[in-house]
Amino acid sequence: MRHTRSLCLVASLAAAPLAAQNTVNIPFERMTLANGLEVILSPDHTVPQVAVNLWYHVGSKNEVKGRTGFAHMFEHVMFTGSGHVPYGMHDRLTQGVGGSNNGSTTNDRTNYYEIIPTNYLESALWLEADRMGFLLDSLDEAKFKAQRDIVQNERRQGVDNQPYGRVGEILDAAIYPESNPYSWPVVGYLPDLQSATVNDVKDFFRIYYAPSNATMAIVGDFDVAQTKAWIHRYFDDIKRGTSITRPKVAAPVLTAEKRYTYEDRVQVPRLYLQYPGVGSDNDDTYALRYLAQVVAGSRTARLTKALVYDTPLAASVGAFVNTNENSGEFSINVTPRPGHSLSEIEAATDDILARIKREGPTEEELAKTRAGLEFIYVSRLQANNGRANILNDGLVFHGDAARFKKDYAKLKAVTAADVKRVANKYLTAGRVVLSVVPMGKADQASKAAASSIVTVAPDGAHYILGTK
Amino acid sequence: MMARTFSVALLLTLAAASQSSAQARLDRTRIPTPGKSPALHVPAWTHSKLANGAELIVVEKHDLPLVALTIEFVGGTSSYEPADKTGVAAFTASMMSEGTKTRSADQLSDAQQMLGISIGAGVGQETGTIGFTALKDKLQPSLALLADMMLNSTFPDSALERLRSRAVVSLTQQRDQPNTIANNVFSMVVYGDDHPYGRVLTERSAKAVTRADVVAFASMYFRPGRAVITVTGDVNPRTVRGIVEKELAAWPAGGERPTFSYPAPPAPKSRMIYLVDKPKAAQSVFAFGGVGPPRNTPDYYALEVMNNILGVLFMSRLNADLREAKGYSYGVRSGFAFGRGPGAFRAGGGMVSAKSDSALIAFMKELKGVQGDIPFTDDEMKQGKESLMQSLPGRFASVNGLAASVSSLYAQDLGENYFRDYAKNIDAITRDDLVRVAKKYIDLDHINLVIVGDRASIEGPLKATGIAPVQIVDVEGRPVLVP
Numbered sequence: 013m014r015h016t017r018s019l020c021l022v023a024s025l026a027a028a029p030l031a032a033q034n035t036v037n038i039p040f041e042r043m044t045l046a047n048g049l050e051v052i053l054s055p056d057h058t059v060p061q062v063a064v065n066l067w068y069h070v071g072s073k074n075e076v077k078g079r080t081g082f083a084h085m086f087e088h089v090m091f092t093g094s095g096h097v098p099y100g101m102h103d104r105l106t107q108g109v110g111g112s113n114n115g116s117t118t119n120d121r122t123n124y125y126e127i128i129p130t131n132y133l134e135s136a137l138w139l140e141a142d143r144m145g146f147l148l149d150s151l152d153e154a155k156f157k158a159q160r161d162i163v164q165n166e167r168r169q170g171v172d173n174q175p176y177g178r179v180g181e182i183l184d185a186a187i188y189p190e191s192n193p194y195s196w197p198v199v200g201y202l203p204d205l206q207s208a209t210v211n212d213v214k215d216f217f218r219i220y221y222a223p224s225n226a227t228m229a230i231v232g233d234f235d236v237a238q239t240k241a242w243i244h245r246y247f248d249d250i251k252r253g254t255s256i257t258r259p260k261v262a263a264p265v266l267t268a269e270k271r272y273t274y275e276d277r278v279q280v281p282r283l284y285l286q287y288p289g290v291g292s293d294n295d296d297t298y299a300l301r302y303l304a305q306v307v308a309g310s311r312t313a314r315l316t317k318a319l320v321y322d323t324p325l326a327a328s329v330g331a332f333v334n335t336n337e338n339s340g341e342f343s344i345n346v347t348p349r350p351g352h353s354l355s356e357i358e359a360a361t362d363d364i365l366a367r368i369k370r371e372g373p374t375e376e377e378l379a380k381t382r383a384g385l386e387f388i389y390v391s392r393l394q395a396n397n398g399r400a401n402i403l404n405d406g407l408v409f410h411g412d413a414a415r416f417k418k419d420y421a422k423l424k425a426v427t428a429a430d431v432k433r434v435a436n437k438y439l440t441a442g443r444v445v446l447s448v449v450p451m452g453k454a455d456q457a458s459k460a461a462a463s464s465i466v467t468v469a470p471d472g473a474h475y476i477l478g479t480k
Numbered sequence: 481m482m483a484r485t486f487s488v489a490l491l492l493t494l495a496a497a498s499q500s501s502a503q504a505r506l507d508r509t510r511i512p513t514p515g516k517s518p519a520l521h522v523p524a525w526t527h528s529k530l531a532n533g534a535e536l537i538v539v540e541k542h543d544l545p546l547v548a549l550t551i552e553f554v555g556g557t558s559s560y561e562p563a564d565k566t567g568v569a570a571f572t573a574s575m576m577s578e579g580t581k582t583r584s585a586d587q588l589s590d591a592q593q594m595l596g597i598s599i600g601a602g603v604g605q606e607t608g609t610i611g612f613t614a615l616k617d618k619l620q621p622s623l624a625l626l627a628d629m630m631l632n633s634t635f636p637d638s639a640l641e642r643l644r645s646r647a648v649v650s651l652t653q654q655r656d657q658p659n660t661i662a663n664n665v666f667s668m669v670v671y672g673d674d675h676p677y678g679r680v681l682t683e684r685s686a687k688a689v690t691r692a693d694v695v696a697f698a699s700m701y702f703r704p705g706r707a708v709i710t711v712t713g714d715v716n717p718r719t720v721r722g723i724v725e726k727e728l729a730a731w732p733a734g735g736e737r738p739t740f741s742y743p744a745p746p747a748p749k750s751r752m753i754y755l756v757d758k759p760k761a762a763q764s765v766f767a768f769g770g771v772g773p774p775r776n777t778p779d780y781y782a783l784e785v786m787n788n789i790l791g792v793l794f795m796s797r798l799n800a801d802l803r804e805a806k807g808y809s810y811g812v813r814s815g816f817a818f819g820r821g822p823g824a825f826r827a828g829g830g831m832v833s834a835k836s837d838s839a840l841i842a843f844m845k846e847l848k849g850v851q852g853d854i855p856f857t858d859d860e861m862k863q864g865k866e867s868l869m870q871s872l873p874g875r876f877a878s879v880n881g882l883a884a885s886v887s888s889l890y891a892q893d894l895g896e897n898y899f900r901d902y903a904k905n906i907d908a909i910t911r912d913d914l915v916r917v918a919k920k921y922i923d924l925d926h927i928n929l930v931i932v933g934d935r936a937s938i939e940g941p942l943k944a945t946g947i948a949p950v951q952i953v954d955v956e957g958r959p960v961l962v963p
Contacts (some may be wrong), residue, residue, distance in 0.1 A: 060873055108793065109869020110866065127874070142508060160807075165831075169763055175657060317586070349649060383593060383595065387615055395877070455617045
C-alpha cells in the first residue's frame with residue numbers, strides 16, 4: 013500500500029474555498045500491555061526508517077520549589093546507560109547506524125525518541141525497555157555529575173548567555189504565583205540544579221518512569237506482527253508503577269496589571285505583554301491561535317501592519333500562544349525602531365488590541381489564517397517522528413490517540429465571533445508588562461515610574477520581582 | 481557453551497508456545513542482531529530544459545497532498561555582490577515582497593495567506609533560492625504569484641528605507657549575540673574583507689545600498705540561464721511542465737552560471753588566540769579553524785568521514801570528551817564549509833567560562849589526535865561510515881528535503897549519480913585516508929583560535945596554557961590597543 017497516510021480533499025474549491033471539508037488521517041492501531049504501557053503502531057513505508065517515540069507523563073510541573081530543573085536533568089541521565097546497556101551504546105545503535113535520537117522535556121511531559129534504519133528497530137526497543145526497566149542498575153555517580161554540569165551549561169548557553177534569554181522565565185515568574193509549578197523554568201535555576209543528588213534520581217525514576225506512566229508510538233517502515241512480538245519480549249516483564257498524584261495546577265488569574273523592568277546586556281530595548289491563557293483542555297486555545305495570527309502572523313496582521321509598516325514605530329512584532337496541559341499564556345513582543353520609546357509602543361499596541369476586541373477579525377482575516385494553519389497541520393504529518401508526537405500527545409493529554417482528527421476539525425471550525433470572544437476574554441487589564449532595557453537605562457522602560465525592577469537573586473535561585 | 485546452546489534452542493521452542501515462558505529467559509545483555517540493511521532507494525526524477533534555458537526537475541512523492549517548488553540560482557553574493565555593497569542581495573530578496581506592477585505589498589501578502597503559503601527568497605554566498613511549499617491544488621496560483629514577484633517587483637524606495645532601518649536594529653542586536661560575534665570575527669580573521677568569504681553585513685555597507693543597486697541586482701541575477709527549477713510532491717511531470725511553462729512564459733532567456741573564481745585567501749598567520757571581550761559572559765564561545773578545501777576536492781569523502789568522527793556524531797571525539805566526559809559544554813562540533821572556493825574548516829562551541837583554559841587544551845588534543853596521535857579504532861571507522869551511508873534516505877522524507885537534495889546535484893554540479901554512488905565512495909575510505917586528510921586540511925601551526933568571552937576572568941588562564949599568544953580584538957575582528 014502506498015497511500016498509508018491520506019488526506020482527502022473532498023472539496024468544491026471553486027464554489028466554496030473557505031469551507032473545504034478536508035480531513036486528515038494517520039492510520040494506527042493500539043495495544044496495551046498488562047503492565048499499563050500504552051503502545052501505538054502506525055506503519056508507513058515511504059522511507060526505510062522508523063521512529064520509536066516514548067512519552068512519560070512527567071515534566072517540570074511535577075517538581076517542587078527549590079528543586080527546579082530536575083525532570084529535564086533526569087532526561088539527560090536517561091542517556092547514560094542502563095542495566096544491560098553500556099554507556100555510549102545508545103548513540104552507537106542509533107546515530108552510529110545512520111539514525112538519530114534525542115529527548116525533550118516540557119512542563120508536562122518528557123519524551124525520548126530514536127529514528128533508525130528499519131533494520132535497527134529491535135535494538136531501539138531493547139534500548140528503551142532497558143532504561144525503562146533497569147536504569148538504576150548501572151547509575152553511576154560520576155556520570156550523573158557530568159550530566160548535572162552539562163545541564164548547567166545548557167542553561168548558560170540557552171538562557172544566561174543570550175540577550176533577552178531570561179525574559180520567558182521572568183514572565184512566567186510574574187504571571188504565576190510562586191507555588192504554581194508553571195512559575196519556574198523547565199531548565200531550572202542554577203543552584204537547584206547543583207543540589208540534585210543521585211538519590212533524587214532514584215526516587216524520581218521509581219515514581220514516574222514506570223510503563224504505566226508511559227506511551228510508546230512506533231511510526232514508519234516496520235512489520236506490525238513482528239514488532240508486537242518484540243514489544244512483548246522486551247517490555248512485558250517491566251513492573252507497573254504505583255499510582256501518581258498529579259499536581260493540580262490552576263490557570264493564573266491576574267486582577268490587575270503587573271509592570272516590570274529588567275536591565276539586560278542588550279543594546280535595543282523590547283516590550284513584552286503577557287496575558288493568562290488556557291491549557292490544552294480548553295477549546296479556546298484554537299481561537300487564541302487565530303488571534304495570534306490576526307494580530308502578528310503576517311505583514312497584513314493588525315499589529316504588524318500598523319506598527320511595522322503604516323506608522324513605522326517598530327522593527328518587529330510577534331504574538332504567541334503557549335498551551336500547556338493545564339494552563340497557558342498569550343504573549344506579544346515589540347522591538348522599537350531607533351527613536352521610538354517603549355511607552356509610545358505600548359500605547360499604540362493597546363489601541364490596536366482595543367480595536368480587535370471591539371471589531372473582531374474580518375472574514376477575510378479568518379480565511380487567511382485558516383489556510384495557513386491548515387497547511388502547517390498537513391506539512392507536520394510528513395515526518396514519522398512528528399506523527400509519533402501527535403499520536404502520543406493525544407493519548408497522554410486527552411486519552412485519545414486519534415485526537416488529531418478532532419483537533420484539526422476544531423481548528424478549522426473557528427469563527428470570527430470566536431476570535432472576538434477570546435480577544436475580549438483574555439486580552440484584559442490583568443496582564444504582565446515587561447520592559448527589557450539596556451543596563452543602567454531603566455528610564456527607557458514603558459511607564460518607568462510605575463514599573464518595578466526585576467533582579468536575579470544573588471544565588472541565581474529565582475527572580476526578585478518587587479512591587480510598586 | 482552447551483548450556484547456552486541448549487537454552488537458546490529451548491527458548492525458540494517455547495516462544496511459539498508461550499510468550500511469557502520465553503520472557504523469563506530473555507537475556508538482556510544480548511544486543512539484538514540487526515536485520516539486513518534496507519536497500520537504498522534513490523527516488524527517480526525527470527530532468528528537462530525549458531525554452532528559456534532553465535532546468536526543470538520533477539520528483540514524484542504521493543504520500544501526502546503536498547508540493548514543494550524551488551528555483552535555485554547558481555551563484556550568489558560572492559560572485560555578484562560588489563564588495564562595497566554587501567547586503568544588496570539580501571535587500572533585493574526581501575524587497576520582492578514589497579509590491580509588483582499590479583499588486584501592492586499587502587496584496588502580495590494577502591494572496592499568499594489565502595493560498596496558505598509563504599514565498600521565501602534568499603541569496604546566499606554561492607546559490608540563491610525562491611520557492612514555496614503548498615497543498616498540491618495550490619501549485620499553479622502559487623507559482624503565478626512567485627513569477628509576479630520575481631519578474632515584476634517595483635522595489636519602492638520607501639521599502640528599502642524601512643528594511644535598512646530594520647537591518648540596522650538587527651545588526652545592533654547581533655552585537656549582543658556571542659555566536660554572531662564569533663562568526664563575524666572568525667570570517668574576518670581567516671579571510672579578511674578582501675575575500676568574498678570574509679565579507680559580512682555592516683551598518684556601513686547597509687547604508688551604501690541604493691534602490692538603483694537593488695533594481696540592477698534583481699534584473700541581472702534572477703535569470704533562467706543559471707536557474708534550476710525543482711518540483712517535488714504529489715504531482716506528475718507532464719502536468720508540472722505545462723504549469724511551469726505557462727506561469728513562467730514571460731521569463732526571457734538570459735544569464736549564465738558564474739565561474740566561481742576566487743582570489744587566494746590571505747596567507748596563514750601563526751597560531752593565535754583572538755579574544756573578544758564579552759564582560760561577565762557565562763560562557764566562552766570558541767570558533768577555531770582556518771581555510772579549508774573546496775567542495776570538489778577529491779578528498780571530500782575522506783573529510784566527511786574524518787569530520788564525522790571528530791565533531792559531528794554525538795559521541796564524536798570532541799563532544800564525547802568536552803561535553804560528555806568533562807562537562808565543559810552543552811555541545812561541541814566541527815565542520816567543513818565546502819564551498820565552490822576554499823570554504824573554512826571550523827570547530828567550536830560554548831564553554832563554561834571557568835573552564836575556558838582546560839577546554840582549549842582538550843580541544844587542541846583532539847585536533848592533534850585525528851592527525852595520528854590517537855589512532856582511529858575499527859569501531860570509529862565502521863560507525864563513521866555507516867552513519868553517513870544509512871542516513872541518506874532521511875533526506876528524501878519530506879517534499880522540501882527531497883527538493884533541496886535533488887536540486888543540489890545540478891546547482892552544485894555533484895553529478896546525477898551522486899546519491900547512488902555515495903555509499904560506495906564513503907565505504908572506500910581507509911584509516912590512512914583519514915589521518916592524511918586531517919593533517920592536510922587542519923593546519924594546527926596556523927590555526928585561528930577565536931574566543932568570545934569574559935576577558936577579565938579568562939585571559940590569564942588562556943595565556944597560561946602556552947598554546948598561543950593572545951590578541952584582543954573588537955567585534956569586527958580589529959585589534960584593540962591594550963593599555
